[in-house]
Amino acid sequence: MAVRNVDELKKVLNSYISSVEITDVHTHLFSSDFGNLLLWGIDELLTYHYLVAETMRWVDIPCSTFWKMSKKEQADLVWDTLFIKNTPYSESCRGVLTILKKLGLDVESRNLENYRKYFSNMKVEDYIDKVLELSNVKTLVMTNDPFDDEERKVWLESYKGDPRFRAALRIDPLLNNWDNSWIKLKQWGYDVSGELTENTLKETRRFLSDWLDRMDALYMAASLPPSFKVPEDSPRSKIVEECIIPVSREKNIPFAMMIGVKKLVNPDLRLAGDSVGKGDINTVEYLCVKYPCNKFMVTMLSRENQHELCVAARKFRNLLVFGCWWFLNNPVLIEEMTRMRLELLGSSFIPQHSDCRVLDQMIYKWDHSKKIIEKVLLDKYSNILETGWVIDESEISRDINKLFGENFWRFLNA
């Protein structure tokens, strides 16, 4: 059916955005195989590190006192501080309220004990089904770290798999902490040394290949500091060019670079202590041009990197830009970045990933982002209608499917 005016457009756009099956390309969730590594429920939601950081701005207890509290005591303090003593304006606070509403709980009651009761009767398998159904996420990609002892044990001993949960091999320790990581590889039977000899590089490639196969990983990923540079005279640069590039080429899988994390600027905040710095787009361009048969997914943490990342994507079809990551995952910046990307790249990018650490967050992260993406797309389609161009409903459906999943799967299969 041809869409000729804004009223028809609004209806068609809303129906497709509301019903599109989503592929969530980056999360920190785990299938039920991984037991307690999968976080869920109101107390995990309230102690999400974003809310911990926001709470510590108001209270005068030392972080060490907070960390000594039980999970319930921490959640009580966060709830009282951010939701009762202050208005929950922030995106992560509002997210908790969206989740409660979508679950059909009485948000107006502000009764945390009642919310806890709802979760106390829930089986995790049932809740996974409920959350994925509510958020319309068909497939999500985990963040899988073989250097995490608890997770590695599951992969080696008990993993069965859930087709909705796909793996990504996360290799931060290899790239950002080689001096300690090579010792672990040696313990695991890889004939490596601290020095990056040919044999060490070969054995490191074998390590990557073994884990990519074991996990049936869709891509390899690493979060990287603002100073991330290739080429440079460093173990990280050598491992990227001598290990990651050849193995991802051989397996024909992307290397996902998540650039701009300044780790632990406030160590007392632990996971909540990381910050942001502007990364170097020259490294992205260097890798894309030198390795045209390799595929790179890139997200950058600094707002100041976004425009040059879009321009770089215009130059390289082996570069797929994805998500509004972490400190960018706020309405004002999601809107700005989505407009910029549509205007520079058309629909050849992945507008969002959830980055969920707590299962329930799927509900709000996608609800909030879809509303903003819909608003921007309404503008863009309206601009086109004004020229006399007529858009068919099937074309809107095609575009939405590409943005919310097909661009990712097509890139993987390219």
Ligand code: HDL
């Ligand atoms: O490195 C990452 O994947 C980041 O997303 C971090 O996990 C960060 O702590 C986070 O949870 N961001 O949302």
Ligand code: ZN
């Ligand atoms: Zn993440």
